Amino acid sequence: MEPIELFSYWRSSAAYRVRIGLNLKGLPHQITPVHLVRDGGQQHTDAYAALNPQELVPTLRHGARVLTQSMAILEYLDEVFPDPALLPHDAEGRARVRALAQLVACDIHPLNNLRVMQFFGDTWNVPAPERDDWTRHWMRVGLEAMERMLVESVDTGRYCHGDSPSLADCCLVPQLYNARRFNLDLAPYPTIARIDAACAALPAFDAARPEVQADASA
């Protein structure tokens, strides 16, 4: 098998998604840390920008192929290493899983990530408590909708879609890690919390946790 290298930062929730996906598929891989703050942000070095012009993590190298964007990477892994699948086999189910994943990946996470917080702090001088309110606001808006989508669907199982983890769970679990960092009350989202707990019991999710990464700070 061609080597797989993941450029990751322990606390990046986008990198965390891909770590989960690699683990679920049992794919051996090397993790290369990219520290998003140290050295002015190692993602901004010329060497890294040559791999990923967006200067964001993650990037995945598979043999000579260099891939960016966490969801595009997970879809690629699912196509090249189809077993176990991260997407169901029916088009309607695939659309549901992708919609749940994109709810997190398009409508919560991009509003709350590091570069946005840096813009608020550096350009607008928004005080930290207000930045945190902003972060929790978009988490609440997104998770409320996701809870409804999960409660109202017969397709919801032990995980977001049925009884095996999917792309949606790969996105949800890192988002909940962020929610806890910001002390968001998760009581209004019992289905989400139940699914998160089910995922946490799986070794693939456990080994992807930020705290157990080699580059985690104390």
Added chain:
Amino acid sequence: MEPIELFSYWRSSAAYRVRIGLNLKGLPHQITPVHLVRDGGQQHTDAYAALNPQELVPTLRHGARVLTQSMAILEYLDEVFPDPALLPHDAEGRARVRALAQLVACDIHPLNNLRVMQFFGDTWNVPAPERDDWTRHWMRVGLEAMERMLVESVDTGRYCHGDSPSLADCCLVPQLYNARRFNLDLAPYPTIARIDAACAALPAFDAARPEVQADASA
């Protein structure tokens, strides 16, 4: 064929993506307008929230199936109506097209959409010129990276990937419509501008333009 209904707002760039996709595939469909500002935002009515708990456009109804999230909808359409394809057939090409699409759909558009502007105006009292600066900032950051990704790849053709329009073009063209609304200088992105012009020459893109929608305001 089962009927297709798209819940759309003329100026929503996420709805605009799906309009392009439906047109490229030549799929007959009904457009149901959802006015994002009138009546306090028609996306917040109980009837619409029952279809789309995120209270965002677009939503697509195909027979009895209700789908949300523009990229999940486009992937669904590509799976159910595969010809002409919105994604290439090789995994690496598919990953590239998805990464370009997600660069827009995850890393530019969510930062600039209506609900974010409303938060800045209503909660933080950010003046309009600063809101516009924010909008243009994320457009520049994203488009600079996209220009590099397009220039540096031999896979870039008449369109973002080769010589037929893809999911990436469905996302890029509405983003450029937004860029022009905010008077962003497009001179630094000649490849993007060239691809945009190539798309504009296609009837599928032309008929999806905001200005020619039935619900467009004068």
